[in-house]
Amino acid sequence: MYRISIMDECELAQRAAQGDREAFGGLVKCHQAGVYNVAYRMLGEYRDAEDATQETFLRAFRAIQTLDPLRPPGAWLKKIAVNVCLNRLERRGTLTLEDVDALPIKDPGPEAQTIEREQNRQVRTALLTLPPRYRAAIELRHFQELSYAEMAETLNRPLSDIKSDLFRARKLLAETLRKT
Amino acid sequence: MIEHLNDTQLNEYLDNCLDASELVQMEAHLSACPDCRSRLASLQNVFQALAALPEEMPNHGLTPSVLKALPNGSSGLGWRLAFAVQAGLSLGFLLLFFPFMTARIAGIVPGWKAHLVMPEVKFPDPTEFHFSPPIVPLHYPPHLFSLALPVTVTHANFSIWLLLGIAAVLLFIVGNFSLIFHNSSESKK
Numbered sequence: 599m600y601r602i603s604i605m606d607e608c609e610l611a612q613r614a615a616q617g618d619r620e621a622f623g624g625l626v627k628c629h630q631a632g633v634y635n636v637a638y639r640m641l642g643e644y645r646d647a648e649d650a651t652q653e654t655f656l657r658a659f660r661a662i663q664t665l666d667p668l669r670p671p672g673a674w675l676k677k678i679a680v681n682v683c684l685n686r687l688e689r690r691g692t693l694t695l696e697d698v699d700a701l702p703i704k705d706p707g708p709e710a711q712t713i714e715r716e717q718n719r720q721v722r723t724a725l726l727t728l729p730p731r732y733r734a735a736i737e738l739r740h741f742q743e744l745s746y747a748e749m750a751e752t753l754n755r756p757l758s759d760i761k762s763d764l765f766r767a768r769k770l771l772a773e774t775l776r777k778t
Numbered sequence: 779m780i781e782h783l784n785d786t787q788l789n790e791y792l793d794n795c796l797d798a799s800e801l802v803q804m805e806a807h808l809s810a811c812p813d814c815r816s817r818l819a820s821l822q823n824v825f826q827a828l829a830a831l832p833e834e835m836p837n838h839g840l841t842p843s844v845l846k847a848l849p850n851g852s853s854g855l856g857w858r859l860a861f862a863v864q865a866g867l868s869l870g871f872l873l874l875f876f877p878f879m880t881a882r883i884a885g886i887v888p889g890w891k892a893h894l895v896m897p898e899v900k901f902p903d904p905t906e907f908h909f910s911p912p913i914v915p916l917h918y919p920p921h922l923f924s925l926a927l928p929v930t931v932t933h934a935n936f937s938i939w940l941l942l943g944i945a946a947v948l949l950f951i952v953g954n955f956s957l958i959f960h961n962s963s964e965s966k967k
Contacts, residue, residue, distance in 0.1 A: 619848065626844050634836035648840055655844045721827045739793070740828045746795070765789045772820045775827060 611671045615662045622662070626655055629672050633679045639741065640683035640733050642726040650686060654679040676742050677752045680734050684753075687730035724774040732767035739764055783807060783814045792821055857960055864953035871946030 607628060613621035633654050637647035657678050658671075665674055725733060731753075738749045749764070750757045783791075783804065790796050791804050808815055 619845075622848070623841075623845050627841055630836055630840055630844065631833065634840065635833050638834050639831070644834075648836065648843075651836065651840060652844050652847055656847055656849075659848050717827060718831055721831055736828065740825070746793075761786070761789075765785050768789065768821055768824050769785060771824045771827075775823065776820065 607670050607672070608667060611662070611665055612667045614659075615665065615667065622659055625658075625671055625675075629675050630655075632672060633675050636676050636679040636737060636741070637683055639722070639725060640680065640730075640737055641686060642722060646686065650679065650682050654682045657682065673742065677738075680737055680742075680752065684730050684734050687733070720775065720778045721771075724771050724778070727774060728767055728770060731763050732770065735760060735764040736767050736771070782811065783817070788814070788818055788821055791818070792825060861953065861957055864949060864956075868946050868950040868953065871942055871949065 607625070610621045610624045610628075614625060630651060634647055634651045637650035637654070638644060641647050641650060654675060658665075658675055661678075665671055725736065728736070734753060735749065738744045738752060739746075744752065746757055746761055746764075750760045753760065787796075787800075787804060791801070796804065808818060
C-alpha cells in the first residue's frame with residue numbers, strides 16, 4: 599500500500615488544488631484503497647466499487663478547491679465516497695439476502711480463501727441487506743469514526759435522524775447476525 | 779434503580795457519548811440487569827464483527843484508470859473561455875442584427891408586428907430605423923436604453939448585415955450545442 603505522511607498529503611492536496619495533476623495522482627495512489635473499501639462495504643460488488651472509486655476521485659478533482667488545505671484529505675475523500683455510493687444505492691434499491699448472494703464476488707484466491715473467515719462474509723452480507731441510509735450510518739461511524747454531528751454534516755441530515763438510523767442499523771445487524 | 783435501558787442509552791453508552799453521572803447510573807443498572815446486559819452484548823457483537831472486517835485490496839489497474847478518467851486541467855478553462863467568447867459574439871451580433879432585421883421585415887411584410895412576434899427582443903418600436911439615403915446612425919429606441927452604435931445601415935451593406943445576423947444565429951446554435959455536448963460527455967466520465 600502506498601503511504602505518505604499527513605504533512606506530505608496536505609502538501610499534495612495544496613499542489614493538486616493549484617492544478618498539479620501529478621500531485622492529485624499521488625493522492626489517488628495514497629487513498630485509492632481506503633476509498634475502494636468504503637465503496638466495497640457499501641455496494642458489495644467489486645466492479646461497482648471500482649466505478650464508485652473512480653467517480654469519487656473525479657468529483658474530488660473537480661472540487662479540490664473546496665478542500666481545507668490544513669486537513670488531511672483522506673477523510674474528505676471518504677465522505678465523498680459515501681455520498682457517491684448512496685446515490686448509486688438509491689438508484690439500485692435495497693437488496694435481499696438472495697440478491698446479495700447473486701452479486702459477483704471478487705475471487706479471493708486460494709490463499710485468501712483460507713484467511714477470510716466465514717463470519718466476515720456473513721457481516722458483509724448483513725451490511726448489504728441494510729437500507730442505504732443505515733449502511734451509510736454504519737460506514738461513517740464504525741469505519742470512518744465520525745461523531746454524530748460530523749455524520750449529520752456529511753449526510754446533510756438532522757442529528758436525530760442520524761442517531762435513529764445508526765441505532766436501527768445496529769439492531770438490524772445484530773438480528774441478522776444472530777440468525778446466521 | 780432505573781427501568782430497563784432503551785436502545786438510545788445502550789448505543790450512546792457504546793459510543794462513549796454519556797456524561798459521568800449517566801455512566802455511573804447505567805453501569806449500576808447493567809450490573810444488576812441480565813436482560814440489559816444481554817442486549818448490550820448483542821450490540822457489542824456487532825461492534826466486534828464490524829471491527830474485524832478485513833480491508834480489500836483494489837485491482838492494480840485502478841489508479842491508472844482513475845488518472846486516465848480525470849479531465850484535462852486546462853481544457854475546462856479553454857472551454858469556459860470559448861463559451862464566453864461565443865456568448866459575447868452572439869449577443870453582440872444579435873444586438874446589431876435584430877432591430878435592423880425587424881425594421882427591414884416591417885418594411886417588406888404588411889402588418890408585421892415585431893414586438894408581437896419576438897417580444898423577448900424588447901425592441902417594440904423599430905420604426906426609427908431607416909434605409910433610404912441619407913445614411914443614418916443605428917440606434918435603439920431611447921425609452922429602452924440609449925446606445926449609439928458606431929455603425930450605419932444602408933441598402934448597399936444590407937447583405938453584410940444579413941450575413942452578420944445569420945452568423946450570430948449559427949454561432950448561438952453551434953455554441954450551445956457544443957456546450958451541451960461537452961457537459962454531457964464530462965458528466966459521463
